[in-house]
Amino acid sequence: MRILMFGWEFPPHISGGLGTACFGLTKGLAKHGVDVLFVVPRAYGDEDEQAVRLVNASDVMFDLEDKEYKEFWSRVKYMEIGSNIIPYVAPEDFEKVVEKNKKSGQEFTSNVFSRRYQFSGKYGTNLMEEVARYALIASAVAQKEDYDIIHAHDWLTYPAGIAAKKASGKPLVVHIHATEFDRTGEDYNEIVYGIEKEGMEAADMVIAVSNLTRNTVINRYGINPDKVVTVYNAVEPVKSKETQAIKKNVKEKVVTFLGRITYQKGPEYFIEAAYKILQKDPNIRFVMAGSGDLLHKMIERVAALKIADKFHFTGFLKGDDVNHMFALSDVFVMPSVSEPFGIVPLEAMRINVPVVISKQSGVSEILKHALKIDFWDVDAMADSIYGLCNYDALSETFKKYGKEEVENLKWENAAFNVKMVYETAFR
Amino acid sequence: MKSICLYFQVHQPYRLRTYRFFDIGLNHDYYNEFANSSIMQRVAQKSYLPMNKLLLKLIKEYGSAFKVSFSLSGMALEQFEAYAPEALKSFQELAKTGNVEFLAETYAHSLSSLKDKDEFIRQVQMHAQKVEELFGQKPTTFRNTELIYSDEIGATVASMGFDVMLTEGAKHVLGWRSPNMLYTNAINPNLKLLLKNFRLSDDIAFRFSNQGWNEWPLTTNKFTRWLNELDKKDEVVNLFMDYETFGEHQWEETGIFDFMAALPGAIYKNTDLKFATPKELGKQLQPVAPVHVPYPISWADEERDITAWLGNDLQKEAFDKLNALHGKVKNISKPDIQRDWLYLQTSDHFYYMSTKWFSDGDVHKYFNPYGNPYDAFINYMNVLSDFTIRVENEGVHVDEELKDIKEAVSSMSEKAEKAVKKTTKAATKKVKKALEKGKELNFDDIKDMSDSAIKKLLREIDIETLTVALKDTKEDLTERIIPNLGARARKKYNELEKELKKVKKSDIKKYRKAIGDKLNELFGK
Numbered sequence: 001m002r003i004l005m006f007g008w009e010f011p012p013h014i015s016g017g018l019g020t021a022c023f024g025l026t027k028g029l030a031k032h033g034v035d036v037l038f039v040v041p042r043a044y045g046d047e048d049e050q051a052v053r054l055v056n057a058s059d060v061m062f063d064l065e066d067k068e069y070k071e072f073w074s075r076v077k078y079m080e081i082g083s084n085i086i087p088y089v090a091p092e093d094f095e096k097v098v099e100k101n102k103k104s105g106q107e108f109t110s111n112v113f114s115r116r117y118q119f120s121g122k123y124g125t126n127l128m129e130e131v132a133r134y135a136l137i138a139s140a141v142a143q144k145e146d147y148d149i150i151h152a153h154d155w156l157t158y159p160a161g162i163a164a165k166k167a168s169g170k171p172l173v174v175h176i177h178a179t180e181f182d183r184t185g186e187d188y189n190e191i192v193y194g195i196e197k198e199g200m201e202a203a204d205m206v207i208a209v210s211n212l213t214r215n216t217v218i219n220r221y222g223i224n225p226d227k228v229v230t231v232y233n234a235v236e237p238v239k240s241k242e243t244q245a246i247k248k249n250v251k252e253k254v255v256t257f258l259g260r261i262t263y264q265k266g267p268e269y270f271i272e273a274a275y276k277i278l279q280k281d282p283n284i285r286f287v288m289a290g291s292g293d294l295l296h297k298m299i300e301r302v303a304a305l306k307i308a309d310k311f312h313f314t315g316f317l318k319g320d321d322v323n324h325m326f327a328l329s330d331v332f333v334m335p336s337v338s339e340p341f342g343i344v345p346l347e348a349m350r351i352n353v354p355v356v357i358s359k360q361s362g363v364s365e366i367l368k369h370a371l372k373i374d375f376w377d378v379d380a381m382a383d384s385i386y387g388l389c390n391y392d393a394l395s396e397t398f399k400k401y402g403k404e405e406v407e408n409l410k411w412e413n414a415a416f417n418v419k420m421v422y423e424t425a426f427r
Numbered sequence: 428m429k430s431i432c433l434y435f436q437v438h439q440p441y442r443l444r445t446y447r448f449f450d451i452g453l454n455h456d457y458y459n460e461f462a463n464s465s466i467m468q469r470v471a472q473k474s475y476l477p478m479n480k481l482l483l484k485l486i487k488e489y490g491s492a493f494k495v496s497f498s499l500s501g502m503a504l505e506q507f508e509a510y511a512p513e514a515l516k517s518f519q520e521l522a523k524t525g526n527v528e529f530l531a532e533t534y535a536h537s538l539s540s541l542k543d544k545d546e547f548i549r550q551v552q553m554h555a556q557k558v559e560e561l562f563g564q565k566p567t568t569f570r571n572t573e574l575i576y577s578d579e580i581g582a583t584v585a586s587m588g589f590d591v592m593l594t595e596g597a598k599h600v601l602g603w604r605s606p607n608m609l610y611t612n613a614i615n616p617n618l619k620l621l622l623k624n625f626r627l628s629d630d631i632a633f634r635f636s637n638q639g640w641n642e643w644p645l646t647t648n649k650f651t652r653w654l655n656e657l658d659k660k661d662e663v664v665n666l667f668m669d670y671e672t673f674g675e676h677q678w679e680e681t682g683i684f685d686f687m688a689a690l691p692g693a694i695y696k697n698t699d700l701k702f703a704t705p706k707e708l709g710k711q712l713q714p715v716a717p718v719h720v721p722y723p724i725s726w727a728d729e730e731r732d733i734t735a736w737l738g739n740d741l742q743k744e745a746f747d748k749l750n751a752l753h754g755k756v757k758n759i760s761k762p763d764i765q766r767d768w769l770y771l772q773t774s775d776h777f778y779y780m781s782t783k784w785f786s787d788g789d790v791h792k793y794f795n796p797y798g799n800p801y802d803a804f805i806n807y808m809n810v811l812s813d814f815t816i817r818v819e820n821e822g823v824h825v826d827e828e829l830k831d832i833k834e835a836v837s838s839m840s841e842k843a844e845k846a847v848k849k850t851t852k853a854a855t856k857k858v859k860k861a862l863e864k865g866k867e868l869n870f871d872d873i874k875d876m877s878d879s880a881i882k883k884l885l886r887e888i889d890i891e892t893l894t895v896a897l898k899d900t901k902e903d904l905t906e907r908i909i910p911n912l913g914a915r916a917r918k919k920y921n922e923l924e925k926e927l928k929k930v931k932k933s934d935i936k937k938y939r940k941a942i943g944d945k946l947n948e949l950f951g952k
Contacts, residue, residue, distance in 0.1 A: 249452035250816070287448055299801045303744040309812055312448045313805045324449060 006157035028415025135159035158199025209341040210362025246327040261292035266335035354398035435670035440775035474674035501534035522562040528704035531566035537772035574726040585618035591709035596622035597731040607661035609712040632668035636681035647693035779803035854880040858950035
């Protein structure tokens with residue numbers, strides 16, 4: 001079986017949860033004998049710091065000599081398409097990024113595509129034009145290449161997926177990592193919603209990363225439940241020696257929030273819980289790692305609550321610093337208001353950090369060894385954190401079984417489920 | 428004849444390096460050595476050295492007719508010593524001329540006057556001492572960080588023996604009154620106040636090179652014309668500014684050095700003003716009135732208040748958390764803790780956290796090593812967290828020492844108790860021997876007893892009984908008994924004795940007899 005996949009960044013350097021998921025999935029598929037032609041928009045505007053900072057989670061470095069990795073490449077063909085599409089960027093921000101790059105004198109040349117797909121048009125100045133242009137190139141790719149199924153990840157690549165389907169008549173699978181409602185709440189962008197809906201309707205099968213997301217797809221987009229399947233994400237195992245050498249720097253317990261500091265991640269609930277705990281137990285430090293549009297507001301809140309001596313901000317963490325942060329942590333908290341899946345708690349658990357997660361996250365559907373709370377229930381959150389910090393029996397249990405649990409969440413298994421979806425679509 | 432008073436502020440903070448959460452508890456090196464040394468060297472080359480040279484030349488040229496005054500913060504002095512000793516030397520040369528007055532300020536260029544009087548006084552004394560060491564003069568004039576002033580701060584400064592203090596001629600404080608006169612503190616009139624003429628000061632310090640200013644370019648002729656236009660009743664023009672104005676804020680290319688070189692000559696030629704130092708003015712001028720400043724003022728920004736340093740929650744939180752450590756820090760003698768305690772108090776750290784000019788931030792941005800106030804806050808709090816841990820760890824040592832002392836004391840008192848028991852035994856024997864001679868003991872016999880025996884007796888009788896029994900008794904007896912009471916018992920006795928006014932003679936007798944009985948019980952057969 002051969003798949004034409006429209007995805008995101010690719011090894012050896014990946015930033016962002018979606019890129020990590022696409023790579024993990026592709027790797028898993030390779031193990032099941034599925035060949036993938038992987039098409040990514042190669043952004044020439046994304047060097048901008050603002051855009052990079054919008055991206056969440058860990059960088060994953062790859063060992064190019066790795067056998068498995070070589071095996072993987074024998075099954076994957078990789079192709080870049082010159083494009084300004086940047087993941088996680090709203091149409092309004094896109095304009096800003098492009099505008100900024102223009103001012104700084106960065107050139108937008110039109111010959112950055114791979115040799116065969118020279119495209120004469122200028123780069124679009126808005127995201128929608130760019131998405132459409134990407135789709136145009138996609139249909140050209142679709143006609144030249146040979147494959148059985150088209151697989152598109154998230155809305156920016158749906159028009160490409162639809163174009164490819166029209167050009168080739170091959171079945172389309174769209175993969176929902178996040179919907180517009182997850183990104184913006186109720187204040188959603190109609191055009192983005194329209195593209196998402198069109199993609200899901202045109203698709204033969206829809207993959208959602210959790211039942212939470214599956215319900216959104218069915219209820220908010222009116223998609224036939226029969227063609228929507230939940231396939232949970234997984235996590236790459238980590239080499240344990242990497243984190244063992246790290247020494248803890250403070251004697252207090254460390255409780256960490258790590259993610260983009262935006263509305264949907266619920267950072268303010270974390271702060272309120274921290275405040276409650278610190279009134280009772282001064283032997284805990286809280287860390288908010290990450291950056292985002294609410295960062296400054298959160299700093300002001302911490303100062304106003306007068307807990308800034310026990311509540312720390314690290315800013316955006318890159319690469320090894322993420323694992324370093326986990327290694328220093330005694331509890332990880334993900335209080336997301338809306339989280340289609342949420343891979344970060346898995347990353348915490350795999351290096352022995354107990355987690356508290358909101359029930360409003362997709363990952364809470366599969367995790368057993370995590371304390372689950374409603375994101376708004378600050379009291380329950382405070383209780384859980386306090387318990388994990390003070391009752392060793394509890395935290396030890398979570399560490400032991402949590403790691404085991406996460407290690408069983410393999411991309412190989414997720415890929416198998418995706419392969420089953422392909423087969424359904426193919427029929 | 429009017430006076431003109433030049434006062435220049437020299438200050439450089441110890442800027443912090445990027446200090447991350449991961450550093451807390453592990454790394455105690457807080458300062459950006461590279462930035463601090465290179466900035467100090469650059470400013471010395473561009474500003475301090477050429478301007479000192481110019482002032483020295485003017486003093487040689489005009490002799491005692493040209494005078495200036497300086498305040499150099501302790502932070503600047505330490506950085507001179509470390510990174511630019513040649514600049515310090517040139518200030519010392521200025522000091523030798525006798526035409527330069529050096530003022531006192533808080534050693535750390537801190538905001539301690541707003542929160543912590545003890546720390547404020549400590550830092551002022553520390554700074555005055557440093558100035559005396561380096562420049563050979565004991566400061567009698569005081570200027571607070573950023574010219575911060577209030578009635579209360581002025582009263583504290585007066586109580587420390589300063590004669591003159593400088594502050595801002597803030598409009599909202601002066602109202603219709605002129606800043607160009609000598610005023611006094613509202614609480615203590617012994618402290619005289621010189622107020623900054625902010626219009627003429629800022630014409631040089633801020634507007635000199637501003638080509639959008641309708642008076643640009645500023646010439647000495649124009650400036651002396653303005654001086655001549657001042658009210659006849661005005662007595663002094665106080666030109667107070669940062670010393671970095673010359674060559675750093677206003678580059679050499681703007682002609683600022685040429686302006687200053689020509690200014691004294693133009694003043695002699697065109698006006699009848701004479702140069703004076705704050706100390707001289709405090710003696711020469713008659714104060715016109717007290718000035719009331721219930722809330723602190725400063726020389727910063729349009730508002731002339733303290734909101735540039737303590738205006739938002741971030742600044743207040745950082746400042747409060749820092750000050751909360753004072754009680755512990757003052758008991759720690761470790762030099763590195765004492766050093767960091769000072770360096771972290773420097774007002775600049777709080778200035779960097781100001782959100783007042785978040786949008787346009789020209790002046791603030793110029794001085795700010797951080798991209799935004801939030802980064803400044805995070806970095807400072809990380810450093811402060813590490814410092815807090817160190818201070819608290821020292822606290823543990825102190826506690827341990829205290830424990831050692833307590834143990835030593837308790838073992839000593841044990842020994843003492845044993846010794847007391849021994850002598851008591853001996854005394855008892857003695858008394859018993861006396862009793863064997865057939866003598867019955869009574870209350871008056873106490874005066875012949877040993878201290879240890881009296882102590883033993885006193886343990887057996889309550890203070891109330893004793894107080895009544897001692898009423899109107901002979902002095903020699905009281906003198907034997909009272910010193911043998913414990914501190915607490917003595918206090919109680921004194922209290923009771925005061926309350927006890929009239930007691931029936933029969934009662935006194937009764938109580939004395941009771942004590943006599945006890946005496947026989949203890950020491951009798």
